[in-house]
Amino acid sequence: MVQxxxxxxxxxxxxxxxxxxxxxxMENNHFPILEIGPGEGKLTQFILEKYKSQAFAVEIDExxxxxxxxxxxxxxxxxxxxxxxxxxLTEIFPDKFNIIGNFPYNISSQILFKVLxxxxxxxxxxxxxxxxxxDRVIAPPGSKTYGILSVLIQAYYNTQYLFTxxxxxxxxxxxxxxxxxxxxxxxxxxxxxxxxxxFKVVKLAFNQRRKTLRNSLKSLLTSELGKEEIFxxxxxxxxxxxxxxxxxxxxxxxxxxxx
Numbered sequence: 001m002v003q004x005x006x007x008x009x010x011x012x013x014x015x016x017x018x019x020x021x022x023x024x025x026m027e028n029n030h031f032p033i034l035e036i037g038p039g040e041g042k043l044t045q046f047i048l049e050k051y052k053s054q055a056f057a058v059e060i061d062e063x064x065x066x067x068x069x070x071x072x073x074x075x076x077x078x079x080x081x082x083x084x085x086x087x088x089l090t091e092i093f094p095d096k097f098n099i100i101g102n103f104p105y106n107i108s109s110q111i112l113f114k115v116l117x118x119x120x121x122x123x124x125x126x127x128x129x130x131x132x133x134x135d136r137v138i139a140p141p142g143s144k145t146y147g148i149l150s151v152l153i154q155a156y157y158n159t160q161y162l163f164t165x166x167x168x169x170x171x172x173x174x175x176x177x178x179x180x181x182x183x184x185x186x187x188x189x190x191x192x193x194x195x196x197x198x199f200k201v202v203k204l205a206f207n208q209r210r211k212t213l214r215n216s217l218k219s220l221l222t223s224e225l226g227k228e229e230i231f232x233x234x235x236x237x238x239x240x241x242x243x244x245x246x247x248x249x250x251x252x253x254x255x256x257x258x259x
Contacts, residue, residue, distance in 0.1 A: 002040040002064050004172060009104030010061070011170040013042040018169055020046045025126045025162055025182055026100055032056055032093055036084045036101035036111060039064055041071050043102055048072060056092075058084045085110055089118055098124040105130045105174070112137070112149060115183070119156045125183040131164060134179030146236045148206045152199065155191065155240040157183040193247035201247050205235035213238075213246070225253040 004010035013019050023046035026033060035057040038044040048055045058080040059065060069076050080092070085107060089097070099122055103111055108129045115122050129137070132145075138159040139146040153159060162180040167173035191198055201217060208216040214231040221231070230238075230246060238246070 002061070002067050004039070005061060005063075008037075008061055009106035010037070010039055011102075011105075011172060011174050012039045013102055013169060014171050015169045016042070016046075018165055019043045021163065022100065022102070022126060022128065022180055023047045023050055025180070026051070026098060027124060027184075028054075029096075029098070029123060030054070031095065031123065032097040034058060034089075034093070034097055034099050036099060037061075037104055038068060038079075039102070041068055043100070044068070044072060044075075047100060048075060056080065056097075058082055058087060060084070085114060089114075089121070093121065096121050096123055098122065098126075100126045102128040105133075108133050109149065112153060116152055116156065119185065120189075123185045125157070126162075126180070127183075128165060128178050128180045130174075131177040131179040134161060134181045137181055137183075141239045141242075142236060144236075147209070148202055151202045151206075151238075151240050151243055153183065155198070155244070156186060156188060158186050159183055191244050191247075193244050193251060197247045197251060198243060201250070202235075202243055205238075205243075209235050217246075217250075220250050220254075222253055222257055225249060 004012050019042045022043055028051065032054050033047060033051050033056065035044055035047055038057045038059055044057060055075060056078045057068065057075065059068065060083050065079065065081050068079050099115060115125055136145045136147055136149050137153050138161045139150045160182040162182055165178040165180065167177065205213055205216050212232055212234055214226050218226065
């Protein structure tokens with residue numbers, strides 16, 4: 001029996017039915033499936049059952065590794081001991097791969113940012129998050145929870161909220177509800193603007209979300225561009241497409257100004 005560790009943010013699933021629902025949400029696109037943080041293997045058993053040799057796992061908890069090797073001997077060579085956030089994923093998966101997991105709350109946003117870094121290689125993500133984070137990822141424009149993660153993820157992925165999981169489904173039970181979401185890569189290969197500019201504009205805007213874009217983005221705007229009507233809006237009023245359009249406007253304006 002592996003003991004959950006608070007420092008690793010571990011809350012182990014105890015209900016087979018929920019683990020099976022999470023595993024079943026993954027569409028089989030014949031790419032490998034990497035589980036992040038299998039712990040004692042509640043979800044792993046259903047991933048392995050459904051996807052067999054496609055199943056991989058990465059685990060940072062040293063105590064879990066021998067337990068997982070013993071429980072899933074057929075996966076021994078596909079269980080990676082290490083920190084997902086520090087892994088060179090392209091070295092492990094030369095082609096595309098999916099991601100799945102009951103993600104530790106304390107690194108769930110960082111996992112999503114790493115997914116974004118590898119968005120051309122990750123066609124699908126099924127993840128359990130703290131419900132607040134799950135709600136933020138799938139939030140539409142105009143919502144109070146719509147923010148940086150919403151825009152950046154939705155620019156590249158179609159998002160779907162699958163179901164809510166109550167604290168009693170874990171050991172130890174967390175103090176909050178959890179939400180399972182599904183991300184599927186959309187058809188947008190690349191943005192029509194500079195992607196680094198896109199990330200910069202979104203972060204600048206939401207870091208001062210109570211201000212209009214004219215004020216939060218003033219370091220990027222010439223006085224003439226700042227007069228455009230769209231800059232009267234606040235960031236939560238804009239879709240990912242709107243942010244893309246703003247970035248194009250800034251790029252063209254800076255080029256014309258010789259910046």
